[in-house]
Amino acid sequence: MFDMNWVMRNADDILGLLRDHLTLSFIPILLGLMLAIPIGVACVRWAWIYPIALAMSTAFFAIPSIALFVFMLPYTGLSQLTAIIPLTLYTVSLLVRNVVDGIRSTDDSVRQAAAAMGYGGIHRLVSVELPIAAPVILGGLRIATVANIGMVAVVSVMGLSSLGDLFVDGTQRFFLTPILVGIVLTTALAVVADLVLVAVQRRLTPWSQAGRNR
Amino acid sequence: MNPFELVSGWFQDPANWSGATGIPSRIAEHLQYSLLAMLIAALIAIPFGLVLGHLNRGEIVVLTIANSIRALPTLGLLTLLVILAGIGLLPPLIALIVLAIPPMLVNTFEGIRNVDRFTVDAARGIGLRGPSILWSVEAPVALPLILLGARLAAIQVISAATIAAYVGLGGLGRYIFDGLGRRDFSQVIGGSVLVALLAIATELFFVTLGAAVVSKGVTRRSKKIFTATGLGIIPGVRRKATT
Numbered sequence: 001m002f003d004m005n006w007v008m009r010n011a012d013d014i015l016g017l018l019r020d021h022l023t024l025s026f027i028p029i030l031l032g033l034m035l036a037i038p039i040g041v042a043c044v045r046w047a048w049i050y051p052i053a054l055a056m057s058t059a060f061f062a063i064p065s066i067a068l069f070v071f072m073l074p075y076t077g078l079s080q081l082t083a084i085i086p087l088t089l090y091t092v093s094l095l096v097r098n099v100v101d102g103i104r105s106t107d108d109s110v111r112q113a114a115a116a117m118g119y120g121g122i123h124r125l126v127s128v129e130l131p132i133a134a135p136v137i138l139g140g141l142r143i144a145t146v147a148n149i150g151m152v153a154v155v156s157v158m159g160l161s162s163l164g165d166l167f168v169d170g171t172q173r174f175f176l177t178p179i180l181v182g183i184v185l186t187t188a189l190a191v192v193a194d195l196v197l198v199a200v201q202r203r204l205t206p207w208s209q210a211g212r213n214r
Numbered sequence: 215m216n217p218f219e220l221v222s223g224w225f226q227d228p229a230n231w232s233g234a235t236g237i238p239s240r241i242a243e244h245l246q247y248s249l250l251a252m253l254i255a256a257l258i259a260i261p262f263g264l265v266l267g268h269l270n271r272g273e274i275v276v277l278t279i280a281n282s283i284r285a286l287p288t289l290g291l292l293t294l295l296v297i298l299a300g301i302g303l304l305p306p307l308i309a310l311i312v313l314a315i316p317p318m319l320v321n322t323f324e325g326i327r328n329v330d331r332f333t334v335d336a337a338r339g340i341g342l343r344g345p346s347i348l349w350s351v352e353a354p355v356a357l358p359l360i361l362l363g364a365r366l367a368a369i370q371v372i373s374a375a376t377i378a379a380y381v382g383l384g385g386l387g388r389y390i391f392d393g394l395g396r397r398d399f400s401q402v403i404g405g406s407v408l409v410a411l412l413a414i415a416t417e418l419f420f421v422t423l424g425a426a427v428v429s430k431g432v433t434r435r436s437k438k439i440f441t442a443t444g445l446g447i448i449p450g451v452r453r454k455a456t457t
Contacts, residue, residue, distance in 0.1 A: 064373030064413060067406030070390060074217040074399060146285050153287040157380060158394060167293040171381065176297050183290040190285035 003177040014166070018185060021163040024083045024155065025148040025189075031084070032091025033141060039092065040099025041125065050100060057093030065090070065151045069158060083155045083162075090151070091144045098140030102133025135208055138201040142194055149190045153182070163189075220400040221407065230404075235388070237408065243384035244412065247303075247375045251310030252368055259315045260360065263322025267356070268348045276323050280316035288313055288374050296381045306378035313374055314367040321363025325356030357428050365420035372413045376405075386412070 007014070043050040068086035076082045106129050114128045130137075156164025166182030169175070202208075224230060231237050266272045288309055295305035329352045337351040353360075379387025389405025392398075 058417070059414065061369070063410040064376060064406075066373070066376050066387075066390065067410045070402050070406040073402070146281070150285065150287045153289045154377070157289070157377075157391070164287070164289055167287075167289050171293045171296060174297060176294070179290060179294045179297060183287065183294060186287045186290060187282075187285045191282075194281075194285075 001176060002180060003175075006175075006177050007181060014181060014185070017161060017163050017165050018189070020080075020161045021149070021152055021186070021189065024080060024152045024160075024162055025087070025145070025193075027080075027084050028087035028091050028148055029141065029145055031088045032095055032144065033137075035088070036092045036095035036099050037130070037137075040096050040103065043096065043100045044103045053096055057096060060089060060093045066154050066157075069155055073158070078159050080160070082158070083152060083160060087148050087151065091148065094144045094147070095137065095140045098136050099133065102136035103129050105136060106132045131205065134205050135201060138197060138204070142197045145193045145197060146190045149186060149193065153186060217399070217403060221403045224400040224404040240384060240386050240388060241408065241412065244372070244375055244386045244409075247306060247310065247378055247383070247385055248368070248371045251307055251371050251375075252314055252364070254307075255311045255314035255367065255371075256318060256364065258311070259318035259363075260322050263319050263360075264326055264348060264353065267323040267326025268344070268352060270327050273323075273327075276319060280320045283312055283316045286312070289377055289380070292377055292381060301382050303383065305381060306375070306383055309377075310371050310374055314371050317366040317370070318360070318363040321366075322356070322360045325359030325363075326352050329355045354429050355432055357432065358424060361420060361424050361428070365417065368416050368420065369413050372416055373409065376409050 039053065043053050065086060068089075069082055072082040072085055076085070103125075110128065110132070111124070114124050119128055152162050153164030153167065156162050156168050163182050163186050166178040166185075170177070170179035170182070229236075233239070263276075266276060291312060292305055292309040295308055299305050326348070333351060333355060334347060337347045342351065375385055376387035376390060378385050379391045386405050386409050389401050389408070393400075393402030393405060
């Protein structure tokens with residue numbers, strides 16, 4: 001059933017696919033986070049933007065990823081941008097809600113205390129509100145990461161390189177090994193990325209652990 | 215010719231609207247796979263969610279199963295099933311069911327579990343017992359979240375049903391994969407537009423359904439929860455059940 005020799009012979013190619021898969025799933029996560037924070041902050045400052053942003057992100061989420069990848073084809077061809085742009089937009093629409101919820105979860109008394117200590121504007125946002133929002137933002141980031149890693153595999157049916165190539169290859173040759181390798185690597189990638197984010201969250205918000213040692 | 219003209223040309227061609235490969239029959243096939251998968255997934259996920267949520271048991275099991283399924287690539291699962299079970303309706307159906315279970319299971323479970331304790335105590339106080347509390351108090355109160363789970367699942371299923379065409383089945387994915395094979399982009403993009411429209415129609419269907427079946431009292435009270443968790447409950451980040 002499982003052909004270990006095939007894996008050994010193709011180890012280099014498989015690693016190459018893994019690298020492409022990583023690139024295609026992590027660049028959108030980073031870009032998405034960088035865009036979602038200012039958008040979320042704007043939604044909190046100017047409340048009227050938020051319903052518009054919510055409606056847009058809900059509608060956007062209804063569009064299947066494969067459809068979006070295909071829409072990009074005439075403009076970006078078979079470059080990595082074809083995957084990166086739609087996945088970035090997905091990440092943004094998932095994260096904006098969490099950024100807004102996170103910032104809003106800052107207790108008013110905390111905000112007032114910060115103001116009393118002389119924190120205002122950007123300074124308060126960066127050193128008080130965003131740290132408090134971090135667990136909620138990272139919660140959204142975990143979902144976006146796992147979702148992106150799964151969605152990236154689909155780009156292989158259009159001819160872009162990712163771990164999905166292993167599924168395409170396995171189907172075309174009716175050969176189980178590449179498919180199993182692909183599933184194991186994609187899932188492992190998702191699990192490892194999730195664990196990394198959990199570790200990042202612990203590091204960024206040490207106070208969330210403080211109360212747990214009963 | 216720009217992409218928009220190409221696609222509108224494809225939509226205006228009468229040949230694309232009739233017969234077994236026409237748009238109406240492809241939409242019918244797509245809906246058939248999606249509905250069947252949603253029904254079976256709901257029959258598995260919702261009862262488990264209701265009972266486990268009512269008993270408030272199995273949090274770790276439910277969330278772990280849901281999260282690990284989420285990490286599974288649908289295309290990989292589908293191709294694996296095709297190799298194991300051969301070409302037919304079964305592999306895509308199973309892949310879609312597996313995809314639809316987590317959002318419905320998690321939302322039902324969390325929805326029931328987070329029903330206000332006072333409400334449940336009040337129900338017990340007026341003489342209701344376990345199953346009737348679940349059926350006539352907890353389920354109606356959790357209904358907005360359960361429907362939200364079904365909506366998220368349905369959108370993912372509609373989107374993923376496209377991939378059924380990759381292993382030789384019909385549905386709207388046929389246009390995408392046949393078009394990619396023949397380098398006919400008007401067809402590829404036309405198919406994608408149809409999938410997107412179908413997904414948006416599904417979204418609107420659930421919004422309408424929610425307005426029709428959710429009790430008026432619950433709608434008023436839970437409006438905030440419903441919008442706050444628009445993308446489903448995020449495991450690991452517990453939200454307050456009410457404001």
